[in-house]
Amino acid sequence: MRTGPSLRLQDTKEYYRSGLYIELYHDSQALFFRIVTPLGVITNDRQGETGLVLAAAEIAQLITTLEEGLCGQLPIIVARDSKFRFAFKINAGADGDGYVGGIFCLHFELNLLAICTGNPEEIAPTLSITMFVHRKELDEVLAFLLFVLQSSE
Amino acid sequence: MPQSDPLDTQKRPSVRITYYAYTALMTIDFRPAHGEVLFCPQEDCLLLSATDIGKIMTEIQEGLRARSPLIDTASDEANFRIRINSRSCGDGHAQDMYTVTFETEFLVKWARESGTGVATRSLALTVTRHDMDRLLAFLQDVSVASITPIVHGQAPTSCGVSISLRDVLASQLAVSIDINYCCDTFSLAIFFNTPWGAIEVSPRTGAHWDLHSLYSDDMTHAIQQGLSERLPLIKTGTVDPFFYVTIDAGKDGQGYEDNIFLFTLELDVVGALDPGTTAENIISLMVRQDRQGIQSFLEFLHAIECCRALRIKPHNLGITACGEEE
Numbered sequence: 001m002r003t004g005p006s007l008r009l010q011d012t013k014e015y016y017r018s019g020l021y022i023e024l025y026h027d028s029q030a031l032f033f034r035i036v037t038p039l040g041v042i043t044n045d046r047q048g049e050t051g052l053v054l055a056a057a058e059i060a061q062l063i064t065t066l067e068e069g070l071c072g073q074l075p076i077i078v079a080r081d082s083k084f085r086f087a088f089k090i091n092a093g094a095d096g097d098g099y100v101g102g103i104f105c106l107h108f109e110l111n112l113l114a115i116c117t118g119n120p121e122e123i124a125p126t127l128s129i130t131m132f133v134h135r136k137e138l139d140e141v142l143a144f145l146l147f148v149l150q151s152s153e
Numbered sequence: 154m155p156q157s158d159p160l161d162t163q164k165r166p167s168v169r170i171t172y173y174a175y176t177a178l179m180t181i182d183f184r185p186a187h188g189e190v191l192f193c194p195q196e197d198c199l200l201l202s203a204t205d206i207g208k209i210m211t212e213i214q215e216g217l218r219a220r221s222p223l224i225d226t227a228s229d230e231a232n233f234r235i236r237i238n239s240r241s242c243g244d245g246h247a248q249d250m251y252t253v254t255f256e257t258e259f260l261v262k263w264a265r266e267s268g269t270g271v272a273t274r275s276l277a278l279t280v281t282r283h284d285m286d287r288l289l290a291f292l293q294d295v296s297v298a299s300i301t302p303i304v305h306g307q308a309p310t311s312c313g314v315s316i317s318l319r320d321v322l323a324s325q326l327a328v329s330i331d332i333n334y335c336c337d338t339f340s341l342a343i344f345f346n347t348p349w350g351a352i353e354v355s356p357r358t359g360a361h362w363d364l365h366s367l368y369s370d371d372m373t374h375a376i377q378q379g380l381s382e383r384l385p386l387i388k389t390g391t392v393d394p395f396f397y398v399t400i401d402a403g404k405d406g407q408g409y410e411d412n413i414f415l416f417t418l419e420l421d422v423v424g425a426l427d428p429g430t431t432a433e434n435i436i437s438l439m440v441r442q443d444r445q446g447i448q449s450f451l452e453f454l455h456a457i458e459c460c461r462a463l464r465i466k467p468h469n470l471g472i473t474a475c476g477e478e479e
Contacts, residue, residue, distance in 0.1 A: 011423075011433065011434050020422060020423065020434050035436075037352055037422050037436065038358070038359060038422070038426055039352050039353055039354050039358045039359070039360065039422050039425070039426075040345075040350060040351050040352035040353050040358070041350050042345075042347050042349050042350040042351070042352065043349055043350060044349050046349070049349075110347075112323075112326060112328050112347055112348065113320075113323050113326065116323075116326055116348055117323075117326075123409065123413075123415065123441070124323070124441075125320040125323060125326065125328040125438070125439060125440050125441065126437075126438070126439040127345065127347055127436070127437070127438050127439075128435075128436070128437045128438075128439070129434075129435075129436055130433075130434065130435040130436075130437070131433070131434055132433055
């Protein structure tokens with residue numbers, strides 16, 4: 001039974017048809033992910049999985065990076081945990097306010113080696129999901145991380 | 154492989170055989186001396202399997218080897234017969250000549266009655282030993298084309314060529330990109346394998362790409378050129394279907410430490426299910442490969458192209474009777 005905060009990210013245009021989404025939730029001080037596609041599911045939400053344990057400082061750093069990038073309208077924002085296990089990468093267009101129609105390109109990356117072995121090598125097998133979202137969804141990512149931070153403290 | 158020959162239909166009788174390995178259909182044009190085509194390939198096709206063609210080829214080969222005066226071989230599956238008469242002790246004439254009779258049945262529409270019937274058509278040609286060898290080579294080619302090729306160095310599968318690109322520095326992780334190209338159905342199955350599950354982009358999971366725009370030759374060329382020019386980044390692929398390969402070869406284009414290249418395959422999972430949609434929902438997996446791994450991928454692309462060429466391109470044989478008629 002999940003009790004912690006959760007987040008569901010879907011592509012703004014395609015999800016009705018594709019059934020593709022990313023689900024994140026925080027439980028027992030650990031982050032769990034589900035990458036759901038019609039062609040298969042990749043998830044650490046299975047029996048025996050311990051999830052990605054995140055320290056409060058680490059979550060705070062993620063929030064700071066995202067906030068600074070979005071508020072400062074940086075064209076590219078990369079927020080990753082200190083152990084290189086996962087990252088949010090955002091392409092925000094040249095002006096940092098999104099592409100046409102206020103669309104942002106969001107990449108969610110999983111460093112498979114770092115997650116499995118704890119070895120924080122940056123160049124490692126990586127699974128990446130790309131979807132197009134509005135600013136609203138990015139604010140939801142921030143809200144989720146804030147909620148995670150509060151529940152971790 | 155012998156390609157189509159210009160047929161001298163104005164003066165001498167000839168036969169043109171076309172075989173489509175993909176559909177296992179054969180058409181035959183009988184062209185007698187005055188050039189009138191008696192057999193319409195668009196309407197009358199013969200269905201001959203690789204086994205059937207192989208049987209015909211073997212019987213001709215054995216008959217020639219045994220110097221049989223008459224070789225009579227026929228398809229078990231379609232109304233198609235070849236008779237070869239050497240008319241001597243098996244060596245043909247002094248000039249090594251043979252009489253080859255091609256025979257088949259086809260549907261005819263009766264002009265005055267509205268029904269149809271079956272008619273037998275045959276044409277005999279006097280040919281040289283060289284033409285006999287061409288006929289055998291043609292049968293050999295089409296029987297090979299009909300059978301799924303297995304490429305050296307790659308794992309054979311039930312119907313095609315395949316490759317497994319496993320991360321070379323962390324093989325214990327069970328992270329790999331597995332690709333299988335099925336020559337029978339022209340379909341591509343791609344597996345992104347991770348320790349937490351797999352994404353399978355294949356007909357089995359609903360993906361149905363039009364792979365005719367997957368120009369594996371162009372991709373091969375782009376990668377080979379990028380490697381030879383030591384480009385730091387090689388990008389190649391197709392937009393529809395969205396199948397994109399990126400090879401990060403490091404600053405000097407010779408790979409990172411230990412000769413490692415970063416191989417990334419990007420796929421549009423929505424586009425795979427709904428062809429024609431824009432490439433937006435992309436899933437990519439990056440694995441570390443050595444130069445041998447990249448080379449294996451090139452061989453895989455080449456195998457796809459060979460497979461398609463063998464299956465799609467029709468095989469043609471034209472045999473014209475030589476000047477010495479019966």
